[in-house]
Amino acid sequence: IAGAFLGAMFGVFAALLMEFLDPYIRTRHEASDLGGVELVGEIEQASGEADPLIDPQRPTAPAGLPYRRFVNDLDSTLQPDEWQSLAILSCEEASGRSLAATNLALTLALKERPVVLVDADLRNTSGRRPDDYLQMDIPAGHGGLAAMLSEKSTSLPPPVRQCGIDLLPAGHTEAEALAHALGSTRMTNLVERLKQATGNVLYDLPPVDSQETVLEAAAAIGNALLVIRSGHTRRQDLKKVVQRLQARGINLRGLLLTDVPVRDLSTSSAYAHPTANRPWWKFGSRGENERLA
Numbered sequence: 269i270a271g272a273f274l275g276a277m278f279g280v281f282a283a284l285l286m287e288f289l290d291p292y293i294r295t296r297h298e299a300s301d302l303g304g305v306e307l308v309g310e311i312e313q314a315s316g317e318a319d320p321l322i323d324p325q326r327p328t329a330p331a332g333l334p335y336r337r338f339v340n341d342l343d344s345t346l347q348p349d350e351w352q353s354l355a356i357l358s359c360e361e362a363s364g365r366s367l368a369a370t371n372l373a374l375t376l377a378l379k380e381r382p383v384v385l386v387d388a389d390l391r392n393t394s395g396r397r398p399d400d401y402l403q404m405d406i407p408a409g410h411g412g413l414a415a416m417l418s419e420k421s422t423s424l425p426p427p428v429r430q431c432g433i434d435l436l437p438a439g440h441t442e443a444e445a446l447a448h449a450l451g452s453t454r455m456t457n458l459v460e461r462l463k464q465a466t467g468n469v470l471y472d473l474p475p476v477d478s479q480e481t482v483l484e485a486a487a488a489i490g491n492a493l494l495v496i497r498s499g500h501t502r503r504q505d506l507k508k509v510v511q512r513l514q515a516r517g518i519n520l521r522g523l524l525l526t527d528v529p530v531r532d533l534s535t536s537s538a539y540a541h542p543t544a545n546r547p548w549w550k551f552g553s554r555g556e557n558e559r560l561a
Contacts, residue, residue: 311524335375339376386435386462448481449481
């Protein structure tokens with residue numbers, strides 16, 4: 269009995285020591301255990317020359333491979349209505365959430381599936397947005413989601429189409445307070461209208477830790493994909509976000525672990541680049557990382 273007690277105490281001490289020395293998630297196994305989901309995609313860390321955005325003109329390029337396999341796993345694991353309407357979330361800034369949302373939308377478009385991408389990050393300092401990644405020219409006067417959620421518009425603004433994606437941009441926000449409109453009746457009504465659309469609807473939402481209305485919007489959407497970044501997202505932060513999602517009744521359908529070094533890739537990963545000595549996923553320099561949503 270004494271030996272079992274001492275062994276248990278040693279295990280607890282070792283876990284606490286590991287958390288103190290390295291509080292960050294680094295592997296797919298850790299992400300799956302902490303998130304409580306089996307569907308976890310890995311995106312390999314890239315070299316400085318790699319372009320992290322999928323090129324629609326080069327659909328077989330390495331950048332698109334993990335996303336195609338991840339979408340295939342979503343299709344084979346879930347029922348269509350379990351991810352037809354999907355909130356793309358992150359625990360914190362600089363996890364690559366908006367880039368992942370854009371690449372998922374591009375993947376669906378390359379599969380010739382209708383897809384709507386809603387830029388629902390209405391903060392004034394939210395970094396690069398999907399229209400930036402897609403190099404879209406938003407028409408002058410297009411109010412975007414901000415107009416839809418304000419008193420200035422009673423109808424749904426037309427999406428901007430490019431690369432097979434129907435994008436509803438965030439629009440110009442005149443005040444930071446408009447970001448709280450994500451928890452409004454107008455947002456809920458918009459989600460319900462888009463649920464009637466043919467194809468997938470992806471919502472690029474702000475980080476969960478930014479404001480409570482992010483969870484209110486995600487609850488209206490119903491299903492969520494959580495983007496976490498290897499060596500950046502803390503274990504305790506993931507645990508807290510998962511608990512908050514569960515408390516709201518939000519279905520966490522999967523995790524996407526980005527920026528994974530080659531040494532931390534799981535040997536059975538279906539999402540890693542097939543050539544281990546040619547990493548291709550990159551989020552840029554430290555300064556650029558701070559600007560990522």
